[in-house]
Amino acid sequence: MSPSFRSVLVVNRPSLIGAAVILTLSAVLLTATGTWLEAGFRGDELPFLVTVASSFAGTLVMITVLIVASVLSEALRPRLREFALLRAVGATAAQIRARVTGEALVLVLIAGPIGAVIGLFVAPLMSPLLVSSGVAPEGFLPSQSPLSVIGTLLVLVPTGVLAARMTARGILRVSPTAAVRESTVEPTALSRRRLITAAALAITGVLTATTPFFAPGTIGAATGASSALLLVVAAALAGPALVRRAAIRGAAMTGSNAGAGRILAFSNARGFSRRLSAVVIPFALLVALGSVQSGVTIAITTATANQLREGVQTDLIVQSSSGITPAQATAIAALPGVTAIATTRHLPATVRTNPPDEDLPALDGLNWEPTSILLITPAKPLFDPKVQSGSLQDLAATGTIAVSEEALLFTGKGVGDMVDVRLAGQKAAASTIVAVYERGLGFGDYIVGSTDSASGGATSDAVFVDSILNSENRTQQAVIGLGLAVTDRNGYARSATQDTGGEQQLSLVLLLALLGFVAAAAANTLAASIRSRRDELGLLMRLGATRTQVMGMIALETIFIVATALIIGLLAVLPALTGVGQGVLGAPLPVFNLPVLSGLVLSTTLITILTTFPAALHATSTMASQRR
Known part of the structure; x- marks a missing residue:
């Protein structure tokens, strides 16, 4: 590694450490899943393991690409001013592109292999659960093969390169002067291509959600449920516009007599909608993923019990x-x-x-x-x-x-x-x-x-x-x-659905692993956003804002983040769960697992509060001591 790269990593380690942690977690999950998948293909007696691992791998790869690309882009965002200044003093477009891509690759090639090695040791730890769920025979122990590590890098490296290229493209498409300005004041308009792509994904997602109306049963339900991810990706592309509109609507609802904290909060959300959408979308993904997975599970369990009660002819x-x-x-x-x-x-x-x-x-x-x-x-x-x-x-x-x-x-x-x-x-x-x-x-x-x-x-x-x-x-x-x-038939229906406890436990563990990964990414993005705002918060206090007013602004922003994430996440799963209700239960009504949904709302709220307030208190206390 060249000295320049080492110096960049050292100087920018606060923003890169969080991204490295997310990359490591993604590599752990990808490698462990790849190890199970490879073991299933090697053994003819493991067809259920192939099915489970393939299904989980498909969802995991989609989420990993979305999260890793977002995390790397946000890790590079605070340095837009630095790259703009490099262009202003004569750096060419090729040099900037190579610098951004090289830094992303270095980060991926450091964190990826570390996570992959950990994943090789994590995969065997799941063997007892795989055996108890019936997807693997007694004594099953996956072998540690380099193929799963190679597969992990084949996912992470192109994703990192793509994220770096897109970030570099955003830097290079405007003049150095405009790039310096955009590092402090975000542009409000989104590109036409981005909006068209978001609209196309949204339409595709809604159409996919109608699959259960034409193909009832678990096949249609599984296909329809995938629409939630498409709609979340569409929301990610149109996120700045959605956040900006929500901020304008919120400011209008508060009225002209709103306090300083509320005015600052909604003005900040409107002016920095890109930065805020990068925080909102991971939380929306957390809500959408947990809601759709738990909703499909409870729908299938309910339909299974109903069919048994109706089909059994004796008590x-x-x-x-x-x-x-x-x-x-x-x-x-x-x-x-x-x-x-x-x-x-x-x-x-x-x-x-x-x-x-x-x-x-x-x-x-x-x-x-x-x-x-x-x-x-x-x-x-x-x-x-x-x-x-x-x-x-x-x-x-x-x-x-x-x-x-x-x-x-x-x-x-x-x-x-x-x-x-x-x-x-x-x-x-x-x-x-x-x-x-x-x-x-x-x-x-x-x-x-x-x-x-x-x-x-x-x-x-x-x-x-x-x-x-x-x-x-x-x-x-x-x-x-x-x-x-x-x-009787009711008791038999209950016991028959409970007999799948091992399978349900495996599904729960895999779901919690995905949700934990998404939650960690959301918390990292939020923490990075707060760290990047120290100069902004300091400027507000130097202009006369009190620490109470600034913390009030942060509190309202926290509420805004949680509320916006919940609305986007629930709207993303509403078509999917409506289709699941039609395809599995025969009624076009959304199927929500209310205890799980309550847990998702509580988790989103707690993560936001516990991440935002300590960082904001530290930043404002530093400025308050300097003023004294």
Whole structure:
């Protein structure tokens, strides 16, 4: 590293340390996710891990690009005056561009590898959670491979270069004199290209949110939920205009008799909308990400429970934490008054979603989707998955399968077509579709009535019992006498959704990791903004503003930041969660997880207060002591 670069890093370390921390955190998450993904591709028995890691990686890369680009741009923003002066004394455009890009690369190449190494050690620590959630087998331990580190750098390095190039472009597109002026007074207008891009992303986001109206179910819900990120990116591009308009509206609402603190706060927000939008957007992303993820989860959980309550045809369901053995099922069937029983068991399997590619046979594993198949005996169960075509009674024949409508979406298949299924420990076999049903959330995407895996004394997950004596509770008492637990359809629906506790815990941990990363980026941006305003706050106090007035301005700015971030974040997720409500619950109403939303509001408020006020108190106390 050249002496000039070292001196730049030392002199500007207050603004660069925060950016380095965010880069390190992003490298940790990217490397850990890449390690899980690589382990999934290496092992044929890890299809669920590939699915989970791929889904998380897609969201993580989008958020990382947005956050890292924003953080690097904000780290370079306080030095706009320095770059402008370099141009004024003769530095060429190529030299400025090389300087900005080189500094960003140095920062990425220092923080990125450090975070990547940490990520290699973090990935194995998640193994117990991956095992308990069922996405990895017992004893799973991912190997430490350089491929995940290379993948991390392939994301961070281009992002850093792009952020530096965009910052350099902003410096070079105006004259040195204008650049010096813009370092203290921000331009109010946004470029036409930026506004057009923001509008295009907003329209795309709204249209994407309508996907569940045409493709109901989890596929449509997942696609529709992605619109929230598109709308947040659109808000980031149009952020200065949005913040400026909000500040003008807020100033108008306060009236002409507002105190000095309020006038200063709204004037600052209006005059420095670019700086403030860089603070608001990360908080809006925090609110949007947490709201959409928790909203989708609660919608799917509610819909699953509803489908089970509506589909189960009996109020007597027998369950056991250790499973129900064939002998116990036979004893239940022999109880007085029992007219019929049906047992169910879930089998791990993979299903071919795309035909094999003869040109790339090595990638055939990507054409198989991990799933869970519901085995029912006898073929006529005591529940109704709402069959739309065919009959479940045909499942008595070997090599047959019933498939949900959602699983067949966009495949063009129906009753009479073939589906390739591969059960755990068995070779792939073609099964004939004999029924297509609607309630795929409650009963899974695939149902079979006979399989070789059913032999060998395997236990059942549940036994559905039809009894003529059940109204007198005699059958229920007899089942309890066998040492088994009995519940009704409501209890069964609750236990079935709670059985995914391991999966929900994994989803919660991954979501908290994303939210923590976004929250750290938001706090860093806010702290950097306050540090860069020391001269501004000092000037206000030298012009006669009291410390109370300045702190009042900071307090109102804090309220403005929180309120604006919440409004933008909630507006960004409103179309997505409305589509989720339609696609999953059948009602075009937004689905919010109110406890999570309350936590997001509280977290945003606390982070803003705890970041803003200490820095502002330190800056104003220094100036107050100088005045004395």
